[in-house]
Amino acid sequence: MSENIFLFVPNLIGYGRIILAIISFYYMPTSPGLAAGSYILSGFLDAFDGHAARMLNQGTKFGAMLDQLTDRCGTMCLLVTLGHFYPKYMFLFQMSMAIDISCHWLHLHTSVMAGQASHKSEAANCNALLRFYYTSRPMLFFMCSGNELFYASLYLLHFTEGPIIAGMGLWRAMAYGLLPVGIFKSFLALMQGYYAALSLGAIDVQERKEAAAKKE
Template sequence: MAINKVFLFVPNIIGYARFLFYLIAFICHSLGSWQLCIGFYAFAFILDEFDGRAARAYNQSSNFGAALDMVADRSATAGFCLILAQLYPQYLLFFIGAIALDISSHYYLIYATGMLGLGSHKDSSEWTNNGLMRLYYGNKTFMDLLILGNELFYILLYFNFYLTGGEFTINDFNLDVWQLLLIFCLPIYLLKQSTNILQLQSAAQEIAKIDLNDRH
């Protein structure tokens, strides 16, 4: 039986490579090589920028590719949060909450997108009434900034566990370079979590609205 050519689209091959590099990163962490873990994880994250470019360059955008990209992102974030929960057991509930919010908000958004008959979850800027959500899905630069800040916050937490940098004193508080960078990224991280909450709320309301109209 012939293989569906969609599976061999260039952006989808990049997606498979991302999965592989994320898996290698997690294996490296389990084997005690944190440097290789963060290296492979960061490389896989950077590749996310190129699958979209490849889809546009080769005219190979596909629903399968969009789903693959979404699953790769959610799986990677969940896996890395589990690693951080292992490193920072006192914040276990925080990381559990972050995983649950990330997965549930994107699932609801995808579900609402399908019910509305839209081609992509990024088209949600057309139906949401929330200004932040419209900005997030309507402005790629803003979206990329929040996604980068979100991942960078987790990566810095990983570095903070294994490395110590030069110390700074701010109002009698001693902070090393990683902690200072974490404080800098924290507002962007919190803003990204806010978009997840609003995304979940907007999608849930839209689904319930469709249910209500169907009942009528």
């Protein structure tokens, strides 16, 4: 009997992440506590689906795509809300969305075309900084969680300053402190897009050479 990969434990966790994300989207305009809690929990479970996939040997291409799409769509929808809450910075949120979606998509698509097992593998990342980013789990966790907490703190700051610590609200302090993480995360995404474009161009050149050779 063939395996039903859609019922693998990591994918079940992925479905749970999607449900939590949808709950957070629905309550974002009116219920910051419920929305933020659901959003952060959805992101936190991201670490568990990967761990389950490795522990249970249930890593699948479907699961990797589900994980990637949940991450990208979750961040995008939160940024849409932030653009509404902070119209003065709408352009910056739009650019963040554009960079995040386009560069990740290009990197993932190029990795598949190049025959790489994963867009996170060393072979799929020729740049040393990107290799370290994807192969160092502490680095990847810090950057991804820090980026999401930066946006989450901006979201919560729209409603309240939060607990006052050393004369400053917690959400404002987190937003200031994690701003460099958000900027660096976008920089890494741009690097992904740049090197993916170079790799895709190399694939085009090779395919054109092979096509020309066949005509001869």
